[in-house]
Amino acid sequence: MTDTSRIRNFSIIAHIDHGKSTLADRMLERTGALEEREMRDQVLDTMDLERERGITIKAQSVRLDYTGPSGNYVLNLIDTPGHVDFTYEVSRSLAACEGAVLLVDAAQGVEAQTLANAYLAIESGLEIIPVINKVDLPAAEPDRVAAELVSIIGGDPADVIRISAKTGDGVDELLAAIVEVLPAPEGAVDDQLRALVFDSFYDTYRGVVCYVRVQSGRLATGDGLRFMATGEEPAADEVGVLRPGAEPVAALGPGEVGYLITGIKEIDRIRVGDTVTRAADPATEPLPGYREPKPMVFSGLFPTDGDDFERLREALEKLRLNDTALVFEPETSRALGFGFRCGFLGLLHMEIVRERLEREYDLELVATAPSVAYDVGLVGGGTLQIRSPQDLPEPTARTEIREPIVRVMIITPAEFTGTVMELLQEHRGVMGEMTYLSPERVELVYRVPLAEIVFGFFDRLKSRTRGYASLDYEPEDDFIPADLARVDILLNGVPVDAFSAIVHKTKGYDYGRKLVSKLRAIIPRQMFDVPIQAAIGSRVIARETVKARRKDVIAKCYGGDVTRKRKLLEKQKEGKKRMKMLGQVEVPQEAFISVLQIDED
Amino acid sequence: MKIDSPDSVALADSAAGQTAAYIHIPFCRKICPYCDFAVVAGTDLADRYVAALLAEIESADPFAEPLTSVAFGGGTPTALGTDALGILLEAVESRFGFDPEVEVSLEANPEDISQATALALQEAGFGRISLGVQSFDDSVLASLGRAHSAAQAIDATRVVRSVFDSVSVDLMFGTPGEDLGSWRDSVTMALELGVDHLSTYSLTVERGTPLSRAVAAGAPAPDPDLQADQWLIAAELAQGAGLVRYETSNHARPGHAAIYNLVTWGQGEYAAFGNGAHRHRDGLRSWNVRRLERYIERIENGQSPVSGEERLGPWEREVERVLLGLRRAAGVLAGVAGERLLKSERGSAVVDAGILEVDDDRLRIARPLLGDGVSRALLALTPGDC
Numbered sequence: 001m002t003d004t005s006r007i008r009n010f011s012i013i014a015h016i017d018h019g020k021s022t023l024a025d026r027m028l029e030r031t032g033a034l035e036e037r038e039m040r041d042q043v044l045d046t047m048d049l050e051r052e053r054g055i056t057i058k059a060q061s062v063r064l065d066y067t068g069p070s071g072n073y074v075l076n077l078i079d080t081p082g083h084v085d086f087t088y089e090v091s092r093s094l095a096a097c098e099g100a101v102l103l104v105d106a107a108q109g110v111e112a113q114t115l116a117n118a119y120l121a122i123e124s125g126l127e128i129i130p131v132i133n134k135v136d137l138p139a140a141e142p143d144r145v146a147a148e149l150v151s152i153i154g155g156d157p158a159d160v161i162r163i164s165a166k167t168g169d170g171v172d173e174l175l176a177a178i179v180e181v182l183p184a185p186e187g188a189v190d191d192q193l194r195a196l197v198f199d200s201f202y203d204t205y206r207g208v209v210c211y212v213r214v215q216s217g218r219l220a221t222g223d224g225l226r227f228m229a230t231g232e233e234p235a236a237d238e239v240g241v242l243r244p245g246a247e248p249v250a251a252l253g254p255g256e257v258g259y260l261i262t263g264i265k266e267i268d269r270i271r272v273g274d275t276v277t278r279a280a281d282p283a284t285e286p287l288p289g290y291r292e293p294k295p296m297v298f299s300g301l302f303p304t305d306g307d308d309f310e311r312l313r314e315a316l317e318k319l320r321l322n323d324t325a326l327v328f329e330p331e332t333s334r335a336l337g338f339g340f341r342c343g344f345l346g347l348l349h350m351e352i353v354r355e356r357l358e359r360e361y362d363l364e365l366v367a368t369a370p371s372v373a374y375d376v377g378l379v380g381g382g383t384l385q386i387r388s389p390q391d392l393p394e395p396t397a398r399t400e401i402r403e404p405i406v407r408v409m410i411i412t413p414a415e416f417t418g419t420v421m422e423l424l425q426e427h428r429g430v431m432g433e434m435t436y437l438s439p440e441r442v443e444l445v446y447r448v449p450l451a452e453i454v455f456g457f458f459d460r461l462k463s464r465t466r467g468y469a470s471l472d473y474e475p476e477d478d479f480i481p482a483d484l485a486r487v488d489i490l491l492n493g494v495p496v497d498a499f500s501a502i503v504h505k506t507k508g509y510d511y512g513r514k515l516v517s518k519l520r521a522i523i524p525r526q527m528f529d530v531p532i533q534a535a536i537g538s539r540v541i542a543r544e545t546v547k548a549r550r551k552d553v554i555a556k557c558y559g560g561d562v563t564r565k566r567k568l569l570e571k572q573k574e575g576k577k578r579m580k581m582l583g584q585v586e587v588p589q590e591a592f593i594s595v596l597q598i599d600e601d
Numbered sequence: 602m603k604i605d606s607p608d609s610v611a612l613a614d615s616a617a618g619q620t621a622a623y624i625h626i627p628f629c630r631k632i633c634p635y636c637d638f639a640v641v642a643g644t645d646l647a648d649r650y651v652a653a654l655l656a657e658i659e660s661a662d663p664f665a666e667p668l669t670s671v672a673f674g675g676g677t678p679t680a681l682g683t684d685a686l687g688i689l690l691e692a693v694e695s696r697f698g699f700d701p702e703v704e705v706s707l708e709a710n711p712e713d714i715s716q717a718t719a720l721a722l723q724e725a726g727f728g729r730i731s732l733g734v735q736s737f738d739d740s741v742l743a744s745l746g747r748a749h750s751a752a753q754a755i756d757a758t759r760v761v762r763s764v765f766d767s768v769s770v771d772l773m774f775g776t777p778g779e780d781l782g783s784w785r786d787s788v789t790m791a792l793e794l795g796v797d798h799l800s801t802y803s804l805t806v807e808r809g810t811p812l813s814r815a816v817a818a819g820a821p822a823p824d825p826d827l828q829a830d831q832w833l834i835a836a837e838l839a840q841g842a843g844l845v846r847y848e849t850s851n852h853a854r855p856g857h858a859a860i861y862n863l864v865t866w867g868q869g870e871y872a873a874f875g876n877g878a879h880r881h882r883d884g885l886r887s888w889n890v891r892r893l894e895r896y897i898e899r900i901e902n903g904q905s906p907v908s909g910e911e912r913l914g915p916w917e918r919e920v921e922r923v924l925l926g927l928r929r930a931a932g933v934l935a936g937v938a939g940e941r942l943l944k945s946e947r948g949s950a951v952v953d954a955g956i957l958e959v960d961d962d963r964l965r966i967a968r969p970l971l972g973d974g975v976s977r978a979l980l981a982l983t984p985g986d987c
Contacts (some may be wrong), residue, residue: 557925
C-alpha cells in the first residue's frame with residue numbers, strides 16, 4: 001500500500017483528436033511505464049474501432065511511478081470515454097479522481113464535449129489543470145485558447161500549461177504540476193472498505209475484471225466482498241495494479257487504483273458505479289452517484305439473410321459481455337422478418353454496436369430508423385412505454401404521448417449563432433442559456449426532444465456551421481407531452497413497418513413527402529408499377545410511383561459474349577440477393593438507411 | 602428449296618447442329634468511345650497479325666462437318682486490305698472445308714467501302730456484308746465518335762447493295778441527343794436502301810470505356826425509356842418492310858438470318874481465331890489473350906494463345922442452353938431447366954408479368970426488352986440433375 005500523500009489520481013478530459021491518447025503515451029514513456037521502443041502508438045486505446053475513430057469507448061487506467069523534484073509519487077491515470085453517449089461512465093471515472101487535466105487543442109479551442117466533461121469534473125469537485133496541446137502546430141493560437149479556458153474555469157491565463165504531446169515539450173512541467181496542484185486522496189485505512197467500480201470488462205479466461213478505486217479501508221486478495229447495489233458477495237480472487245500490464249498485489253489501500261477479479265463470469269452482475277465493501281464488516285453507506293444504465297435510443301436490427309438470426313443473437317450476447325448498456329429483445333417485423341429491438345445509450349453507441357456486428361461478426365444487417373422510447377397515456381388510465389413505432393396504440397386508445405427531452409449544449413463560432421438557433425428551433429428546441437465564452441465563441445443550451453436529435457441532427461449542425469460547432473447532450477428526467485403521430489409508409493399498398501416513424505404533427509406531411517420521394521429514387525424499377533404512399537392513420541399524405549421497368553436486356557449476345565453475359569447476369573443476381581423482398585417488391589438495403597437521412601437535403 | 606422464316610423453329614433448331622468459325626480483326630482507324638471490344642487503333646501490326654492468324658488457323662482441328670458459316674468481325678476487318686482478307690478466308694476453307702451453302706460474312710465500316718473494294722471482297726469469296734452504319738444522322742454519328750458521315754453511309758450501303766446478295770446494316774439507338782424522329786429516319790433509310798438484315802442495338806455504357814468515364818463525370822447516359830420506344834419503332838418499321846425480328850436485336854428477310862449468330866444462340870460449336878476471340882468446341886468455351894501484342898508473341902513463340910477456359914457442368918450447360926435459346930424469337934425447348942423455371946417463384950412471376958410465354962414444350966420471350974429478368978430467374982434456380 002502507498003501513503004496517500006504520495007498518490008495522485010487524475011483523468012485527462014479532451015475532445016476527440018485533441019491528443020489525449022498521445023499525451024497518455026508520452027506520460028507512460030516519461031515515467032518508464034513503457035520503454036520507448038515498446039511504445040505502440042496510443043497504448044490506451046485498445047479496440048480497433050477506437051483506433052480508427054480516435055475515440056475511447058472503454059475507459060482504462062494505468063499506474064505510473066513518477067520521480068519528481070519532490071520525490072517519488074504514484075500517479076494513476078484514469079482514462080475516460082470520450083463521448084457524449086457515455087456521460088455516466090465519464091462521471092464514474094471522474095469520481096475515481098481528485099483532479100483532471102483539461103486538454104485543449106491549440107488550434108481548435110474548446111469544444112462542447114470538452115466543456116460538458118469539464119463541468120462534470122468541476123461539479124464533482126475535481127481540481128483542474130488547464131493544458132493547451134499542439135502548440136507546435138502552425139495554426140496554433142495558444143493565447144486565444146488560454147483566454148477561452150480561463151473564461152470557463154477561471155484562473156490566470158499564465159497558469160495554463162502549454163505542451164506538445166507529439167514532441168514531448170512541456171510534458172515534464174505538466175507531470176510536476178499534477179503532483180503540486182492536485183490534492184492527494186483522503187481516506188483512512190482503518191475505516192470500512194469502500195471502493196468504487198469505475199469500469200469493468202470481460203476477459204475470456206478470468207471472467208469479469210473490475211477497475212476499482214479504493215476510497216477508504218483496504219481491499220485485499222482473499223477478502224469476502226459485497227457489491228452494495230447488486231448484493232453480489234464474491235471473494236476477491238485477485239487484486240492488482242496496471243502498469244499497464246496487470247500486476248497482482250496483496251492489497252490496495254485508500255486512494256489506490258487497480259483491478260479486482262472475483263470469479264464472476266457475467267458482466268451484468270457487475271455494475272459500473274457500484275461500491276465494493278467487505279461482507280464481514282460492511283460500510284453502511286455506498287458511495288454516491290450510482291445509476292442504472294438506461295438506453296435512450298432504440299433501433300431494430302435484422303439480418304439481411306433470415307438464416308443469420310441465431311448468429312445475430314450470439315453476436316449480441318457476446319457484445320453484451322463487455323457492454324452492459326446494450327439491451328436487446330427479439331422483434332418481429334412483417335417487412336424484415338426476425339430480428340432484435342436494441343437499446344443504446346445514444347447514437348454513437350448505436351453506430352459502434354452496428355459496426356462491430358458487421359465487422360467482427362461478419363453479419364449483414366438492416367437497421368431500422370432509430371427511435372426513442374415514448375410514454376403513452378392510455379384511455380382508462382395507465383401508461384405504456386413503447387420503444388418501437390409499431391407498438392403505438394391507436395389514437396382512440398390513447399390520451400397522450402410523452403417524449404424524452406435532452407439538454408443540448410452547443411459551442412459555435414459567434415457568426416453562426418443565428419443559424420444554430422434557427423436549427424434548434426426547427427427541431428422544437430426551447431432556449432435555455434446563451435453564454436459568450438469569448439467574443440468569437442458562443443455556448444447555447446437548449447432543451448430539445450431527444451427524437452429530434454436522433455435523425456442526423458449532428459450532421460446538419462456540422463454542415464450549417466461548416467464543421468465548427470460542437471455538440472453535447474444529456475438526458476433530462478422528465479417525459480413531456482407532445483403532439484405526435486405515426487407516419488406509415490405503404491409499398492404497393494402494403495404498410496412497411498420498418499419505415500414507420502413517430503413524428504411531430506407539424507412535420508408529418510413534410511416527413512412523409514420527403515421519405516416517399518427518397519424511396520422513389522432508391523427503389524429500382526420493377527416489372528410492374530410500384531406505388532409508394534405515406535399515411536397518417538388512413539389518410540394518405542404523399543404518393544409517388546416507381547414506374548415499371550421498360551428495358552432490361554443486354555443488346556448483344558454473340559459468340560464472344562456468352563460467358564461474359566452469363567457472368568454479368570450472375571453478378572446482377574447476386575446484387576438482387578442483397579435486396580429485401582417486401583411482398584413482390586425488391587427493396588435495396590439503402591432504402592432503410594434513407595430513413596435516417598431524410599432531412600439532409 | 603423452301604426458305605424458312607428467320608424466326609422459325611426449324612431454322613433455329615437446325616443451326617444448333619451446324620459449325621462456324623470466327624476470325625477477329627482488331628484494327629480500327631479510331632476507337633469509338635463506347636467500344637469495349639479487343640481493338641487497336643491503326644494497322645501497324647497488321648502483317649505480323651495476319652501471319653499469326655494463319656498459323657493459328659492452320660494448327661486448328663477441323664470439325665467433323667464442313668462449316669456452314671464464317672464470320673469476319675472486329676474491330677474493322679476492312680482495315681485490312683482485301684488481299685489479306687482473301688488469304689485468311691482461303692486458309693479457313695482449306696483447313697475446315699465449306700458447306701456448299703456456306704455463309705461468308707464480313708463486318709465493314711462505310712468509310713472503307715468503295716465500288717472497287719466491294720468487288721474485290723466479292724471476288725475473294727465474301728457473300729454477306731454487315732455495315733457498321735450506326736446512324737444516318739450526322740449529329741448522332743458525331744456524338745458516337747464515328748469516322749464516317751451519313752452521306753458516306755448511304756453511298757456505302759448502295760455500293761454493297763449493288764454487289765452482294767446479302768446486306769446487313771447495324772444501327773445503334775439511344776445515343777444521347779438522338780430523338781425518336783432521328784432514329785425513325787435512320788431505320789427508314791436503312792430499309793429504303795433495301796437491306797436484307799438489320800441489327801438494332803441499344804447504346805450500352807460498358808465499364809472501362811471513355812463513354813463510361815464521361816457518364817461517371819456527368820455526361821448524359823442513354824435513357825432506357827427512350828430506348829424502349831426506339832426499339833419498338835425499329836421493330837415496327839422493319840416488319841413493315843418485310844423483315845422478321847428473329848432475335849432481340851436482329852431482323853431479317855427470309856433466307857437472310859445470320860447463320861453464324863444462330864449457331865451461337867443454339868449453343869452450337871464454333872472455332873475462333875485472333876486476339877480476344879472466344880470459341881466453343883467439344884463443350885468447352887475458351888478464349889485467347891486479349892492484347893494484340895501478346896497474342897502475336899505467343900503464336901510467334903509457338904505458344905498457345907488461349908488465356909482462359911470454362912467448362913460447364915451438365916446443369917449449367919442446360920441453363921445456358923435455355924438462356925441463349927431464349928434470345929431467339931423461335932424460343933427454346935423448355936427441357937429440364939425450362940420446366941424447373943416454370944415451377945419456380947421467380948419463373949411464375951415473369952410468366953405472370955407477360956414476359957415469358959409457354960407454348961407446348963417451348964418457351965418464348967414475349968417481351969424481349971425485359972428478357973434479362975428471365976435469364977436471372979434461370980440463373981437463380983438451385984442446380985438440379987439433368
